[in-house]
Amino acid sequence: xxxxxxxxxxxxxxxxxxxxxxxxxxxxxxxxxxxxxxxxxxxxxxxxxxxxxxxxxxxxxxxxxxxxxxxxxxxxxxxxxxxxxxxxxxxxxxxxxxxxxxxxxxxxxxxxxxxxxxxxxxxxxxxxxxxxxxxxxxxxxxxxxxxxxxxxxxxxxxxxxxxxxxxxxxxxxxxxxxxxxxxxxxxxxxxxxxxxxxxxxxxxxxxxxxxxxxxxxxxxxxxxxxxxxxxxxxxxxxxxxxxxxxxxxxxxxxxxxxxxxxxxxxxxxxxxxxxxxxxxxxxxxxxxxxxxxxxxxxxxxxxxxxxxxxxxxxxxxxx
Numbered sequence: 001x002x003x004x005x006x007x008x009x010x011x012x013x014x015x016x017x018x019x020x021x022x023x024x025x026x027x028x029x030x031x032x033x034x035x036x037x038x039x040x041x042x043x044x045x046x047x048x049x050x051x052x053x054x055x056x057x058x059x060x061x062x063x064x065x066x067x068x069x070x071x072x073x074x075x076x077x078x079x080x081x082x083x084x085x086x087x088x089x090x091x092x093x094x095x096x097x098x099x100x101x102x103x104x105x106x107x108x109x110x111x112x113x114x115x116x117x118x119x120x121x122x123x124x125x126x127x128x129x130x131x132x133x134x135x136x137x138x139x140x141x142x143x144x145x146x147x148x149x150x151x152x153x154x155x156x157x158x159x160x161x162x163x164x165x166x167x168x169x170x171x172x173x174x175x176x177x178x179x180x181x182x183x184x185x186x187x188x189x190x191x192x193x194x195x196x197x198x199x200x201x202x203x204x205x206x207x208x209x210x211x212x213x214x215x216x217x218x219x220x221x222x223x224x225x226x227x228x229x230x231x232x233x234x235x236x237x238x239x240x241x242x243x244x245x246x247x248x249x250x251x252x253x254x255x256x257x258x259x260x261x262x263x264x265x266x267x268x269x270x271x272x273x274x275x276x277x278x279x280x281x282x283x284x285x286x287x288x289x290x291x292x293x294x295x296x297x298x299x300x301x302x303x304x305x306x307x308x309x310x311x312x313x314x315x316x317x318x319x
Contacts, residue, residue, distance in 0.1 A: 008306060012299045017070075019295045020288075024066045027284050069288070079285035083278070088289045091274060096293065099270035103259050106190045107248070110197030114244075115237075117198075118205025122213060123232060133202060140199025145192050149265040152188045163187055167268040189266045193259060204247050208240040215239075249305035 060068075072079065078088040117137075121130040157165040164185045212218065213236050221231045260272030267273070271290055278286035 008303055012303055015299055016292075016296060020070065020292050021066055023291050023295070024069060024288060025062055027288055028062045028065065073292075078289050081278075081283055081286050083281045083283045083286075088285050091286060092271070092289055092293060095269060095271045095274050098268060099259060099263070099272060102186065102189050102262070102268060102270060103193065105186070106193035106259075107197060109190060109194030110201055111248075113194070113198030114201035114205050118202045119209050119232060119237060119240075121202070122206045122209035125210065130206075134206075137199045137202040140195055141203075143196075144261075145196055146261050146265055148196065149188070149192045149262055152192060153265070156188060165266060167266050189262050189268055192262050192265075201244065201247065205240070205244055208243050209236055212236050212240045245305050245308050249301045 069079070076089070078092075080086065081088055081091060084091070117133050121127075121133045124130055153165040156163045165188065167185050167189065209232075213232075218231060218236055221234075259270065260275060262268065263270045263272035264276060271293070275287065275290045277283075278290065
């Protein structure tokens with residue numbers, strides 16, 4: 001177990017270093033930088049812009065700039081935003097909790113939909129419930145999140161006036177009133193992502209349960225007279241969850257991609273909106289830091305998925 005953890009941590013660190021270098025190289029080779037607009041300004045001499053680039057190290061080779069960035073990051077210095085003149089780490093710390101809250105609760109909602117619906121559909125294949133669930137699942141994951149978000153805004157905000165369509169950090173009130181307002185403004189962004197995930201995962205859960213439910217040990221458990229609920233929960237669901245756990249871990253980039261679009265629709269002050277604003281402004285330190293944080297979260301979730309395999313299936317050993 002200890003050797004396995006060390007190997008996985010080493011692989012994760014190597015992956016993060018490789019990912020960070022690729023991201024840094026792409027951003028460095030991309031046309032334009034923070035001084036691109038200044039070049040077209042005749043009032044600013046070219047030598048002034050050249051000195052600014054030299055002071056920021058933008059005239060150095062890519063491998064030198066990457067080495068400086070990596071050493072500084074390991075020391076806790078993630079640089080400063082060119083636009084807001086604020087420490088990048090402070091910007092990310094302010095935004096990450098909101099994104100993790102939206103994405104985390106949305107994943108819980110997606111699993112809460114996919115697990116019971118997928119298991120029940122697989123237990124009664126080709127029934128009316130299974131056909132209806134499959135149809136809704138296909139419709140759910142076929143619709144993009146920006147389209148679903150706009151529909152939610154038109155229905156619940158414009159027509160019914162039940163929910164606010166702009167996410168605010170400075171919610172007025174305290175105690176239960178504050179909690180209620182936070183709940184109201186979080187319902188739509190969480191629902192948009194959660195329903196999309198639930199629709200996609202329902203098909204995977206159904207397929208995984210159908211594959212396991214026909215195995216010999218499940219037939220033996222039924223022959224012993226065990227209740228169907230016990231057979232499904234103890235002998236079917238645990239084994240069927242292994243590919244689902246892998247799917248959930250590997251889909252983290254897609255989830256964050258959907259969160260970026262959703263945050264733009266509902267004006268959620270999360271990592272996604274920070275990334276979009278930084279890309280528009282050519283704020284390279286912020287873009288690099290945000291993409292690196294997302295990559296780190298993907299690696300971490302895959303590591304947690306590897307650990308969950310042994311919990312779900314005792315036949316799996318860590319070597």
